[in-house]
Amino acid sequence: MNLKLRVWRQKDRNAPGKLVEYEAGDIDPEMSFLEMLDVVNERLIGAGDEPIAFDHDCREGICGTCSATINGIPHGPERATTVCQLHMRHFKDGDILTIEPFRAKPFPVIRDLMVDRSAFDRIIESGGFVSVRTGSAPEANTLPIPKDAAETAMDAAACIGCGACVAACKNASAMLFVAAKSSQLNTLPQGKPEKDRRVLNMVAAMDEAGFGNCTNQYECSAVCPKTISEDFIAQLNREYLVASVKQSFAGK
Amino acid sequence: MKLDAKIPSGPLVDKWARYLSEIKLVNPANKRKYEIIVVGSGLGGAAAAATLGELGYHVKCFCYQDSPRRAHSISAQGGINAAKNYQNDGDSVYRLFHDTIKGGDFRAREANVYRLAEVSAEIIDQCTAQGVPFAREYGGHLANRSFGGAQVSRTFYARGQTGQQLLLGAYSALCRQIQAGTVTMFPRTEMLDLVVVDGHAKGIVVRDMVTGEISSHSADAVALATGGYANVYDLSTNARGCNVTAAFRAYKRGAAFANPCYTQIHPTCIPVSGDYQSKLTLMSESLRNDGRVWVPKRQGDNRPPQQIPEGERDYFLERKYPSYGNLAPRDISSRSAKEVCDEGRGVGPSGLGVYLDFSDAIDRLGLATIRERYGNLFEMYERITGEDAYKTPMRIYPALHYTMGGLWVDYNLMSNLPGLHVLGEANFSDHGANRLGASALMQGLADGYFILPYTIGAYLADLKEKRPSTEHPEFRKVEKEVEERTKKFLSINGKRSVQSIHKELGQLMWDKAGMARNEEGLKEAIAKIPVIREEFWKNVKVPGDGGEINQELEKAGRLADFLEFGELLCRDALDRNESCGGHFREEHQSEDGEALRNDEKYSYVSAWEFQGEDREPVLHKEPIVYEEVKMATRSYK
Numbered sequence: 001m002n003l004k005l006r007v008w009r010q011k012d013r014n015a016p017g018k019l020v021e022y023e024a025g026d027i028d029p030e031m032s033f034l035e036m037l038d039v040v041n042e043r044l045i046g047a048g049d050e051p052i053a054f055d056h057d058c059r060e061g062i063c064g065t066c067s068a069t070i071n072g073i074p075h076g077p078e079r080a081t082t083v084c085q086l087h088m089r090h091f092k093d094g095d096i097l098t099i100e101p102f103r104a105k106p107f108p109v110i111r112d113l114m115v116d117r118s119a120f121d122r123i124i125e126s127g128g129f130v131s132v133r134t135g136s137a138p139e140a141n142t143l144p145i146p147k148d149a150a151e152t153a154m155d156a157a158a159c160i161g162c163g164a165c166v167a168a169c170k171n172a173s174a175m176l177f178v179a180a181k182s183s184q185l186n187t188l189p190q191g192k193p194e195k196d197r198r199v200l201n202m203v204a205a206m207d208e209a210g211f212g213n214c215t216n217q218y219e220c221s222a223v224c225p226k227t228i229s230e231d232f233i234a235q236l237n238r239e240y241l242v243a244s245v246k247q248s249f250a251g252k
Numbered sequence: 253m254k255l256d257a258k259i260p261s262g263p264l265v266d267k268w269a270r271y272l273s274e275i276k277l278v279n280p281a282n283k284r285k286y287e288i289i290v291v292g293s294g295l296g297g298a299a300a301a302a303t304l305g306e307l308g309y310h311v312k313c314f315c316y317q318d319s320p321r322r323a324h325s326i327s328a329q330g331g332i333n334a335a336k337n338y339q340n341d342g343d344s345v346y347r348l349f350h351d352t353i354k355g356g357d358f359r360a361r362e363a364n365v366y367r368l369a370e371v372s373a374e375i376i377d378q379c380t381a382q383g384v385p386f387a388r389e390y391g392g393h394l395a396n397r398s399f400g401g402a403q404v405s406r407t408f409y410a411r412g413q414t415g416q417q418l419l420l421g422a423y424s425a426l427c428r429q430i431q432a433g434t435v436t437m438f439p440r441t442e443m444l445d446l447v448v449v450d451g452h453a454k455g456i457v458v459r460d461m462v463t464g465e466i467s468s469h470s471a472d473a474v475a476l477a478t479g480g481y482a483n484v485y486d487l488s489t490n491a492r493g494c495n496v497t498a499a500f501r502a503y504k505r506g507a508a509f510a511n512p513c514y515t516q517i518h519p520t521c522i523p524v525s526g527d528y529q530s531k532l533t534l535m536s537e538s539l540r541n542d543g544r545v546w547v548p549k550r551q552g553d554n555r556p557p558q559q560i561p562e563g564e565r566d567y568f569l570e571r572k573y574p575s576y577g578n579l580a581p582r583d584i585s586s587r588s589a590k591e592v593c594d595e596g597r598g599v600g601p602s603g604l605g606v607y608l609d610f611s612d613a614i615d616r617l618g619l620a621t622i623r624e625r626y627g628n629l630f631e632m633y634e635r636i637t638g639e640d641a642y643k644t645p646m647r648i649y650p651a652l653h654y655t656m657g658g659l660w661v662d663y664n665l666m667s668n669l670p671g672l673h674v675l676g677e678a679n680f681s682d683h684g685a686n687r688l689g690a691s692a693l694m695q696g697l698a699d700g701y702f703i704l705p706y707t708i709g710a711y712l713a714d715l716k717e718k719r720p721s722t723e724h725p726e727f728r729k730v731e732k733e734v735e736e737r738t739k740k741f742l743s744i745n746g747k748r749s750v751q752s753i754h755k756e757l758g759q760l761m762w763d764k765a766g767m768a769r770n771e772e773g774l775k776e777a778i779a780k781i782p783v784i785r786e787e788f789w790k791n792v793k794v795p796g797d798g799g800e801i802n803q804e805l806e807k808a809g810r811l812a813d814f815l816e817f818g819e820l821l822c823r824d825a826l827d828r829n830e831s832c833g834g835h836f837r838e839e840h841q842s843e844d845g846e847a848l849r850n851d852e853k854y855s856y857v858s859a860w861e862f863q864g865e866d867r868e869p870v871l872h873k874e875p876i877v878y879e880e881v882k883m884a885t886r887s888y889k
Contacts, residue, residue, distance in 0.1 A: 057491040063322040111801040125431040129424035134303040137381035144392025154385040
């Protein structure tokens with residue numbers, strides 16, 4: 001099949017960017033979206049042009065590196081699918097595809113389709129962990145955890161940190177990302193002792209990085225390649241409220 | 253070169269305990285005076301960096317990904333082994349040890365493997381405490397599943413995302429130390445060379461992949477946790493960025509490279525669909541717990557699978573290996589699949605595929621149970637192939653997946669270059685000639701959490717010289733060499749893309765040094781690789797410049813090393829004139845196609861020493877001596 005691409009090209013963080021048109025002819029429907037970009041890049045290199053820079057690594061939908069907005073939808077039109085797992089059979093001959101980086105102020109574009117998502121790391125550093133020293137853990141089965149709690153924690157833990165939730169949100173809110181991590185740990189008994197400080201610190205780090213507020217539209221959950229539920233945002237809001245109240249009543 | 257494995261004396265079961273009670277310790281107040289470089293942030297690297305940080309060392313951790321959370325350990329699906337015996341099915345440290353040695357076809361180092369089995373249980377405790385959401389029974393206790401090469405159920409898992417969950421656990425521990433200021437993280441930074449001062453590894457030269465800046469970092473010790481080299485085959489299940497550069501640069505600076513010919517082909521991957529293919533996707537081996545592998549009995553039978561009656565199907569693994577059946581180890585399952593395809597009985601458009609059929613399991617256990625166990629794998633399969641595996645059998649074919657070889661290390665996980673430590677897939681020691689499923693995660697975390705943090709202390713406690721500054725002439729020299737090399741890539745300005753040359757190398761490697769190898773083919777590859785290498789250095793095209801993000805430049809540097817490394821792999825495969833584990837030499841097989849080892853001549857670890865450009869490397873041999881285990885023909889019948 002033959003497609004027309006309009007791709008965001010930007011030399012570096014400070015340079016202005018623009019959409020540039022490319023023909024993507026003779027594309028096999030069995031290709032993945034990134035393989036299609038590989039083919040376009042091979043042709044660009046052959047013609048002496050610079051290839052389109054895009055982030056990718058595992059190409060099996062788990063590392064969370066790939067990130068592109070296709071026709072306005074982060075990771076493209078297929079539900080529960082990262083760009084690397086999106087196949088060209090979902091498009092048709094003659095389609096025009098606009099391919100842009102994930103857009104959000106806390107995710108500056110560093111080249112073409114690549115963005116800097118280190119703000120996510122800073123949020124995890126602020127509290128997305130259980131403080132347990134290597135070697136100090138008790139025997140694993142001494143603490144039975146109800147199967148449904150373990151399953152809920154796993155549902156939240158499936159987050160791959162790709163940032164599509166932020167790119168889909170009109171406020172560039174990172175609530176779904178933060179909620180996924182805090183809910184995973186707060187649902188498990190291991191995470192309970194640090195529950196309050198975890199949500200307070202992570203939300204503070206999120207605000208500091210410049211992410212916007214959640215206005216409950218759930219575009220985040222709709223584009224999430226791991227279908228993380230917006231219910232976790234409600235859990236985070238509850239836990240944040242409780243932690244804030246406790247903090248304001250706590251003695252000096 | 254002298255290879256001393258430094259195995260502690262005494263009975264096998266006491267070695268590690270005794271080692272721990274006898275090693276020198278570093279005083280807590282002195283720990284903060286030491287700097288340690290960790291390259292790589294997968295299970296081994298992240299666990300080591302976090303633990304060393306907790307101990308009070310100053311750690312610098314480097315990864316090429318944009319975040320340490322994205323290292324390729326994340327892709328592991330099935331699980332992690334540990335000798336907990338929670339199922340009461342007779343598991344023990346000794347049994348896990350023995351299964352691993354046997355699975356490795358008696359080519360692994362006994363003392364290292366025993367230690368690995370010993371610390372395995374502690375890994376599960378650690379990860380559980382971190383909040384890793386392992387699968388659980390209704391009673392709240394941890395669940396297990398079975399994996400290939402074992403008759404007990406000792407594999408812990410988190411749906412089909414075990415590697416992801418364990419890595420995110422290690423990453424969270426790492427983040428905690430970054431916040432505490434003990435670890436400084438350098439993402440999007442690629443190690444391009446190792447710096448050796450007075451015979452000790454003292455630092456690295458890196459390129460900032462965003463600004464292009466090349467800089468040096470010095471330290472008291474360096475730990476490489478940089479993964480394996482499966483991408484020398486171009487198409488593999490590894491992430492596209494996985495590369496051999498850090499390990500190969502260390503080799504060129506004097507570290508021995510051990511057993512490069514031991515590569516693992518994973519039996520359950522999605523078959524190749526076209527020549528644009530950029531990577532192969534693995535379906536977890538855990539699928540073989542409930543899926544039955546078969547092909548039609550008749551050649552060229554291209555009826556849809558549902559129309560082939562039971563009597564006309566060949567469940568070849570169950571037929572050949574009745575006691576292990578569909579759970580036969582990876583190398584055996586892969587070769588059996590290749591055999592039936594070579595006989596013209598393969599399925600799918602290319603004829604390079606076999607069925608993995610769940611219909612019996614669905615009848616027996618119900619759709620809901622299968623969905624709960626493997627739901628995400630079935631979804632993944634559908635996403636890639638467009639087929640629904642609940643209704644029609646999956647098509648699978650073997651693909652390059654893991655590499656058992658790596659830099660040579662002693663019992664301390666230190667290479668022959670003092671100060672250079674190597675963890676996880678990047679070293680060679682624990683899996684012999686074949687790795688069992690769910691053992692890679694175990695080894696990465698064992699090395700990172702529970703072994704290196706002790707053994708590196710023993711090295712530092714004896715260290716007299718303080719780390720040099722990066723102004724040292726050796727740092728200047730290596731930095732200059734890296735700059736020159738980068739300029740060279742950009743100046744060739746030929747006609748071929750990096751990928752087109754990588755593909756050519758990969759195809760040659762797969763044909764001549766893939767699932768089956770022979771003398772003639774290996775000699776041919778050894779003759780052809782230098783030709784491809786020359787083509788690369790004369791005719792590659794790397795657009796753009798060095799002072800910016802340049803993905804083609806990154807790929808060119810990695811390929812340049814693969815182009816030398818591939819030849820080393822073939823030389824090792826040629827030298828090892830026997831079949832063992834993942835290394836199958838067609839000249840050495842029994843009448844029914846089983847691998848024939850030659851313990852008399854080849855019970856050694858091959859450790860290759862670099863001799864200089866365009867000179868053949870020298871082979872050193874570390875004899876494999878078993879005190880506890882008896883070498884036997886591996887049988888899974």
